[in-house]
Amino acid sequence: MLTCIIRYQIDPTRKAAFEEYARAWNVAIPRAGAGLIGYFAPHEGSASLAYGIYTIDNLAAYEAYRARLSEDPLGRETYLFAQRERFIQREDRTFLKRVTGGPGA
Numbered sequence: 001m002l003t004c005i006i007r008y009q010i011d012p013t014r015k016a017a018f019e020e021y022a023r024a025w026n027v028a029i030p031r032a033g034a035g036l037i038g039y040f041a042p043h044e045g046s047a048s049l050a051y052g053i054y055t056i057d058n059l060a061a062y063e064a065y066r067a068r069l070s071e072d073p074l075g076r077e078t079y080l081f082a083q084r085e086r087f088i089q090r091e092d093r094t095f096l097k098r099v100t101g102g103p104g105a
Contacts (some may be wrong), residue, residue, distance in 0.1 A: 002062070003037075003055050007092045012047035014087035021087070022052065024078040029054055032069040033061070048089075059095070 010018045022039030029036045035055035042050060056062045069075040082088050 001055055001057060002059070002095045002097055003092050004034075004062070005096065006052040007094070008050040008052070008088055009048050009090035010042075010050050011089060012042070014028045014085070015047070016085040017085050018050055021082055022050075022079060024074055024081070025052060026071060028072050028075040028078060030059065032072055032075065033065045052087060062095075 008018070019041050022041060025039060026036065029052075031097065033056075037053040040051040040053070042048065056065055070079075
């Protein structure tokens with residue numbers, strides 16, 4: 001199982017637009033087959049960092065998920081909304097795997 005963490009740098013004056021974007025992904029991402037953990041908007045501290053976090057079985061499943069997401073009407077609409085509104089200044093994806101067990105396990 002992989003966890004994808006999307007780190008967004010957003011325009012701090014456009015937090016409401018990011019929240020609208022996040023609410024749409026809250027529907028589209030699970031529908032496309034990923035295990036959404038959640039979207040997180042700035043609250044205290046940095047006003048320009050936000051995150052989206054979900055799980056996927058492996059990179060092959062990720063590719064299939066991305067194909068389904070690009071065919072999803074809400075997924076396409078949400079992507080175009082972000083392009084049009086330009087509130088995302090940077091977006092980075094990192095795939096992590098959970099480390100389990102204790103010393104020597």
